Amino acid sequence: MNMKTHVSALALAAGAAFGAAGSVGAWTLEEAAKPYAGTELEVLFLDRPGYNAAIKMLPEFEAATGIKVNYTTVPYENALGEQVRDFVAGGDLDIALIDLVWMGNFAENGWVVPSETFINNAALADPALDMADFFPLVLDAFGSWNGVNYGLPFDNYSGLLFYNKCMLEAAGFDKPPATWQEVMDTYGPALTKDGKFAYALQSKRNETQSADSFARFLWPFGGSFLNAEFKSNLNSPESQAGLQFRQDLMKFMPEGIVAYDHAETVNAFAQGDVAMITEWSAFYSTVVSPETSKVADCVEIAPEPTGPAGRKPALGGFSLAVASQADEAEQAAGWLFIQWVTSKANAGKYLEMGGVPARQSAYADPALAATFKFIPALVESWQEGVPEFRPRFAEWPAITEIVQEWGTKIMLGEVSIEEGAKNIGEKMEAVLAEAGYYDGKKPLAQ
Amino acid sequence: MTTKVSRKTLAAFLGPAVFALAIVGIAPLLFAVWKSLHYFNLTKRAQERFVGLENYATVLTDQAFWEAMGRTALLFIIAVPVQIVLGLIIALVLHRPGLTLFKTLTRLSLVLPMATTYAVVGLLAQVMLNQKYGVINQMLGWIGIESINFIGDPTNAFIAVILWDIWQWTPFVALILLAGLSTVPPEIEEAATLETRSNWTVLRHVQLPFLIPSLVAVLILRTADTLKLFDMPFTMTRGGPGSATEFIAVLIERVGNRQFDIGMAAAQSIIMLAVTIVLARLYIRFFYREVR
Known part of the structure; x- marks a missing residue:
């Protein structure tokens, strides 16, 4: 092999590596959301600190994506009924807000789409999604049913x-x-x-x-x-x-x-x-x-x-999942929002605004633990909970x-x-x- | 001379009302009857099936249903007579001549409880009756009475709902009876007051016969209101503590909206409708005939 061949091979390898790195680096929320700009999403929120935090973060998401998130705030006691009626009637909701005790109901009725559908779609899946970063207990209890994940933990208790x-x-x-x-x-x-x-x-x-x-x-x-x-x-x-x-x-x-x-x-x-x-x-x-x-x-x-x-x-808390009644564009836009609002990158911000993320990485920062006194106890509790605390x-x-x-x-x-x-x-x-x-x-x- | 009205004219006048009633009243009722004959749970649509009268049999043998009916009946038996007595007293006071400004202000203030949304009335009660922070216990404290556990004690919670119902609906009864008193011809009233100094005699023999239609209206409306009483106890106690304030409408809402068993809730509603119709017919038969 001569020098020229060597250089070419290195360049090819570097190019391939750069290309691979470049394709990872190329995934941005803005690019991923381009086909769905103008899409409007409907979701129910509760009047609780985690939702108020998300509401404060919404303008950033909407500016970056052109996707509009329309939320309706309801009391907890009404949230299940509102959603059940909407899904049975084929209504407007594009994202399901699922209390952990509603998970079996929503999954068995086919009202929500398995996360895998989006995680396997390179155009929609953020390479930094890192599902393993969620507390395993929380991801399992709040977002999964019968071994299938549907929702990403959002408002976590x-x-x-x-x-x-x-x-x-x-x-x-x-x-x-x-x-x-x-x-x-x-x-x-x-x-x-x-x-x-x-x-x-x-x-x-x-x-x-x-x-x-x-x-x-x-x-x-x-x-x-x-x-x-x-x-x-x-x-x-x-x-x-x-x-x-x-x-x-x-x-x-x-x-x-x-x-x-x-x-x-x-x-x-x-x-x-x-x-x-x-x-x-x-x-x-x-x-x-x-x-x-x-x-x-x-x-x-x-x-x-x-x-x-x-x-x-x-153990209690809510995940957000994409509703199966939403059309293709709404489902994609819904996933982008869920992925963004529960992301590692946003966990610190969500915490500072009053939310409680389920990201292990967010709690590793000693400065945050000093500011939010509940963090050590919370982390300890999430090691010892039982998913079926309530069936x-x-x-x-x-x-x-x-x-x-x-x-x-x-x-x-x-x-x-x-x-x-x-x-x-x-x-x-x-x-x-x-x-x-x-x-x-x-x-x-x- | 009588003018014969054409069928077209009759249809034109009655048609819109009948059509509206059919859309908003009859059609949903028929749908509810149909669904009451099915197992129909919103979260188990795959299991939907015709079950005939099974839902009715379940309801009629359900202890919780009859206990809720009993509570509703007890509420009615206690609250409505008190409302009628208090309402009649207020109406008689307002019917007397003089004190125009006072009476105008009273009439205005009577509208306020009725104009307040039921759910808000319940929420107000929840806050005002709070044992530790509620204004009512604070006021009781001023006169040396120990704070009362209104909402957390089954008997007290039931009494609190009754008192709240009386507060909200006595003005309605008073205004209806006041309207009834205005139908008594003044000359007859004047003649009667010349004959006797007894207010009771005037009330019993002159005013009361004219009040019968109003009383029947009050009974029918308050019966229907009591049977469907939901918002206030729901926001105030949510049917608790235990089942102490689980009235029939609260139970039906629980079955239909929280357990999503629409078929069962429809059967309960149809039975309640039948009870309402029977009671209304009884009122008309036994009370209303006196003034025919």
Whole structure:
């Protein structure tokens, strides 16, 4: 081989490498979006910090792509119904906002498109997408069903222990409780006095009762909604122990706790009337803002206490997925938006604006962890959660209503824990039988 | 002399109303009846099938349905008589001569509760009745009464819904009865007041007969309103705590909009419609005939 040949070969190799690098570098949002400029997307948002952060980021996306994102803000309680009706009627929504417990419903009905469709499309997939950067638990629980990913985690929560350091210190504690038993035996009695309460557990009869109250005391005690055969596990000794613990803990909570939703609970904490709450990470900005919290300077965050079976904290959150009812251009534009708003590149900005990204890389920055006190606890919680904290199958909307009714009846003492759990179990099994889980028509996926 | 109106004229006058009623009333009703005979769940469209009267059998043997009906009936039995008594007292006061400015202001203020959106009334109650931060408990504290757990206690929550319903709808009853009192011929009233000094006698024998149509209207409208009472308890208590304020309309909404079981919710609605029609016919039969 002569010199000329050598140079040519190197140039060819370099050219090929440059070309390859060039083709990666060539992917830009602007270029990818060019065919879809002028496309309008319809999506539902909630009135929560993560959505407000995304709304503040929207102008940047719209300027870069020419794609318009039209969002409608609805209360959480209406979000499922609005979307179900829209998808059944073949409506306007191009992007689905999916709470983790709606995932089975949306996937089984074919209302959302698997992410693979877009990830395998070089014109649409951002080379920097890096799916492995999402917390695996969150990507699995919020965005996937039966091994197929549909949505990218967007508005992400874990249950955290918010505690009032000043109240704890005044009662002689220099750290938060590590276990639920400590809450019951030590922190509860010491902090419940003079019209103040040690703990508030939001338990209103809606999804709050199922997710924040009932399920929160099943898992750390080794209980669960269902056993391996999909029969009720609520009367198992572990589930009963957890529910009994919740009942006993009520003496350290404000009266009328069954009427407390998130707003009342966060408010009670922010007013300094309650020393500890277990709430979603999304409420961080509310309790540390002096405008909405009297105890902003005293707020500290820790992972939820552990039970006999471990931490297993409350898990909740939303993914965004492309709606199958959207036309081709809307689907492509929808994917570009979802990919952009949940991207690694935007995670820091989203966090600073009040959102909670599910990107591991975003939390690696020690400076951010110092600014946002919930980060270490959040990262720890997302290592220990269970995806089926609430079953995510299509029957959850029916089952959660049963849990809400009987869960509050148990707390009010209208039925015994055993009787209430038995009632929920029987009704839950009837729903599952009707759905076909017991005769092999449906796989036992939750 | 009577003028015969042509069929065309009749059709021209009645047609638009009948057409509108058919579109917005009859067609959806027939659709609901049809769907009530199916298993029809919005999230399980693949399983949709004709089930005959199965949904009706399920509803009629469902304890939750009858408990909700019982709660609704109890609300009606307590709230409506109180509204009628209070409304009648207000109407009689406003019917008396004199105090024109006071009466005008009262009439105006009576419209306010009715003009407030139901859902807003419920949200207001939720905030005002909050045990810790609500204005009502604060006011009770001024007079030395311990704060009351209005929303978190089943009995108190039920009472709170009743009181809120009375607050919102007593003015409506008062205005209807006031209109009824204005139909009493003044000369008869004057003659009666010359005959007796007893206000009760005048009310019982002179004014009340003229109020019967108004009372029947109140009963029919308030029955229908109570049966469909949804917005206020939903925003106030969401049917809780437990099932304490799960009235029939709240239950139907839960089944239809949250469990998406449209077939079952349609069957519940049709049964409720039948109850409403029967009650309306009973009112007309037993009360309205007195003034025929």
